Amino acid sequence: MLDYLRTRTVYLAEPVIYTGPIPNNVASTKIDQNYHYGRDTDVFGTAFNTRRLADALEAIGDIDRAGLYISYRLYWSLGSLKPLPTGFSVASETKAAIGLQLGDDVTRLVPLIATSSTEVRLHLVRFLAAFLRGLRAQKVSGVSLAHLRDVIHAFDLAEFASLLDPLQPFEGSWLRWLNEPEDRYLYKQLSDGDSYLVFHEGEAQESALQLYRLRLGDDVLTIEKAYVPRVRRPGYFRPASYDFYSRPIDTYSTILFFDRPLQADDNAEHLYEYFINNHPEYKKVYFALNPKSEDWDRLLAKNFKLVPIFTPEFYEKFLISDLVVSSQIYNIRYKGKSFANSRFVYLQHGVQLNDMTDWVLSKYFDIFVATGQIEADYLSKFAPVETLNSGLPRMESLARADHTDQHLLFLPTWRFNLHQSSTEHFTQSSYFRSIDAILSDASLLNFLERTGRTLHVKLHPNVEKRASHFRFSDRVVKSELSYREAISSAEMVFTDYSSAVIDAAFIGTPIAYYQWDSVDFFNDQPYEGRLDFRKDGLGPVFQEHSEMVNHIVNEHYTQLDDQYAHRRARFFKGVDPARINSTIIERMLSL
Structure with missing residues (x-):
């Protein structure tokens, strides 16, 4: 310049x-x-x-x-x-x-x-x-x-x-x-003890909930988290605005569920279906979705009470709701109500495999659902009151589903630095070229043809608009199945870094990781790596294209490996596959 x-x-x-x-x-x-x-x-x-x-x-x-x-x-x-x-x-x-x-x-x-x-x-x-x-x-x-x-x-x-x-x-x-x-700053209202941020200039006394220790020039700043009983909140007895926690959750409560605006079939849908089937006494339970979604008619057929998401009707339902439950966190604010001052259960879309501490601390939630003891231990370091080790609702649905091995499944995740890329830049990126090379590999295509197998590819939603640039074929197809259908019918699942493969590991399906850019992947992501995939991953890790292809064409994934079975047991410790939904519902109705 x-x-x-x-x-x-x-x-x-x-x-x-x-x-x-x-x-x-x-x-x-x-x-x-x-x-x-x-x-x-x-x-x-x-x-x-x-x-x-x-x-x-x-x-x-x-x-x-x-x-x-x-x-x-x-x-x-x-x-x-x-x-x-x-x-x-x-x-x-x-x-x-x-x-x-x-x-x-x-x-x-x-x-x-x-x-x-x-x-x-x-x-x-x-x-x-x-x-x-x-x-x-x-x-x-x-x-x-x-x-x-x-x-x-x-x-x-x-x-x-x-x-x-x-x-x-x-x-x-x-x-x-x-x-x-000041001494502390109210961050998130909770049912029992509100969450505060506490700032200390200089060295502070060691705290179990120390979030950050930062150095600014010659200064040291410590930031901690504290839980304080609600009755000690300034203005609690004479509130300046409506207290959205003042009304308990009961059978007359309005409860609002949603996944993505245009796509359901995630944790909120699975928990909603279980809830309305097992708790019919709750009459005002709604699921929000865009009417243009392909899932709209499917959910209507399942007797879901649908409300168009992000419409005046949706915001009015949000305003009078006693509880919101979602697999996504959106910045919803309406007439003084937000997740900062009302009940919100975060079901997660993925799993916290990476260090997402900075991101998590920027969000509001009353419950954060964890997928096992390893993740719960990580979350409890900065959200001990909010963390619930129950497992994800969609995992219970997978555990109950019939499993028929029909195809191989590839679930590549996204790269943060490609958000605003032109089509030309995208097709020249190592991300596109590495994925496309797998889809068009001659030895892999021969293997699929010879054995009568098909490779399904579930592209990340951010890639869907550029799907036509990938070399799909009769044996390598862009999957139109839902994630649940694709995973439950997969013989083997592999990814680069996506936590979606955790669902497959939960039901015992072999998984693998193909990480062609492991050296610099985290340089352009808004988070850092937390788990060592080679030491803690639930399947083998490959960096080279040829290694990944050989693992498939030689059918090494069919060979049982005790170390991955042991890792799975440790990863999902504390999760009862038959009680995931009931555990979450019991906790959320007690807020």
Whole structure:
């Protein structure tokens, strides 16, 4: 960029940015705080004059590149710039999810040049939140606590702390503490003891629920979690708003279940079906789904009480519900109600095979369902009250289903860094090429043809729109089966890193891992590895294409291996296959 700017002055338009579809009439877009907060923090917008940019870089040399846009505007007092009547859409909030990783030489986020510009201040609060999110992962920064407080006070960022709460509540509490330190900050209301975040400047006493120990310059910051009885909550006896826990769950309660908006057949569907069949006394139990989903008619035929998801009817049901149960966590807020102040049971979609601590701590839940003792022990380190070691509802359905070996199954997962890739970039990625090479391997195709087998491939939902680029054939097919059907009828299942194979291992189906990019896989993911697949995986691990193919064509997967049987028993310890649903229901009705 600097080379390009060296001989010219370049004016970069500041476009309107959306996180969803672009409206038909972009020019009529209302510019408000929520819109501005949705912008990225990187280099774009305003007018970059070559000489002025050089002056700014020289004056603010300890600022990270990610803050260059904001710093330039501050340095040259470009407080407000009206966006142009055009726009583009982004598919995901990458920096909000993984945060910023600043260089070791960075000691300031931005220069402290006061501005009254709402636009710049909203950029700043987003930038600060991304820094704090990244710091939770990085653990060390050259930026001091004093500088963070100076930024918050100089630009009066505490005014915008509430904008962080929907997607970055942890950072919202952190910002409030930096602005005005208090003993603790209410994070999530619970039935008995509410969950609080506690910040300690300097070395703190060892705590069983210490979440983070961070170093910022010469400062040490410890963040802990505490459970406090609800009666000690400020304003408990004279609440300023309705207490969504005040009404107990009973047979008159409204209870709302859902999986993905366009796809059911996950843990919420399986638990819902068990619940309505075994607890008919509950009359107001609903399942939310998009009417355009292929599952809509199927669930109607099973007597599900369906409500169109994310519609006015859905939000009204949410408002009056005493309990929400889902395999997904969505930012649902309506008329003062959210998962921060109401009951929510998180059934999970996957399994916590990786270190998802930072992600989990950014979410609200009353119950977090675990799939065995290993996962429960991990979750209990930072959510001991909320963790329930019951197993997943869909696993009970699998255990009850008839198993007929009909095909092999490949379940590749997704790569976070491909979210906004063009089709050309996607087809040139090692992800696409490695998967496609398996699907079109000549020796594998010959084996399938010779033995009358078929390889089913369940692509990740993020890949579905590009499925046509893969080389499917008569023997290698893009599976249209549900996950439950595909797994229950599989002779063998393999993946790269997907936790979906855990379901297959639960019912004793052989599994394997093909990890062609194990060296750098976690570099671009919003989490770190937690389990060693070679030491703790429930099947063999292969890094080379030829190894994976040989394992299949030589039918090595049919040979029983005691070490994997032992690992399975240890992984699923504490889970009764016949009582998964009843265990969850007993706990959730007691909230």
